[in-house]
Amino acid sequence: MKIRIRDIVSGGLRIDHTVKAQEIDLVEEEFIDPDSALRVVADLQKVNNFVLAKIRVTFVAENHCARCLERLSRETQMDLEIDFEFDPGEEWLDLGSRVREELLMGVLPRALCREDCKGLCQGCGVDLNTEPCECKAPHKAGQDNKE
Ligand SMILES: [Zn+2]
Ligand SMILES: [Zn+2]
Known part of the structure; x- marks a missing residue:
């Protein structure tokens, strides 16, 4: 999921991509099935040598109930704000790898199988x-x- 930096015009750029988890190297994580889809909606703004990204990631999280430990698969949203610094000659921004890093560091919301x-x-x-x-x-x- 690479973005061409010069495509981020002064009014900003909105992207809406759906990828399989494995396409951004989420292949062995407990919290996501590698064949499942991730939807990434991002608003990108360019300010000097930074790209400021507001990103909403929607995916089916593999989780378990905090009380009885039953396995749960639930649609989950994560909102991320990421700043990318780039060099003047740099052409591409690898959004997918940063989304992957954030998901690996992120904590799934606490889940219950039922209230x-x-x-x-x-x-x-x-x-x-x-x-x-x-x-x-x-x-x-x-x-x-x-x-
Ligand atoms: Zn007992
Ligand atoms: Zn439960």
Whole structure:
């Protein structure tokens, strides 16, 4: 996902690209399927030798419930603001690699499988949504697991 710097005119440039995660080298990350699509909408402004980018990335995040650890696939948006410095002779801006870096550093929002997820028993570990607890441990329903 390379942008030609001279295409960023004085009024700015808006791009709207959809790429597969693997096309920007997101191939082995737990939070995204390499075959899934990422939509990248960016507003780019050129100021002196900087490109200022406001970017919204939409993708299906592979996450798990913060309480019962069930796997979840959910559409997620991340808003990024990235400044790129460029040299006078530089022609291309590699937006994809910077988006990739930001996603690798970013933290997925906390997710719950459902608002009233009962979570796992602190004593025996059963999923209290699907099984009754057989142990005598006092549970605190609705308390989050701290990994
Ligand atoms: Zn859950
Ligand atoms: Zn239990």
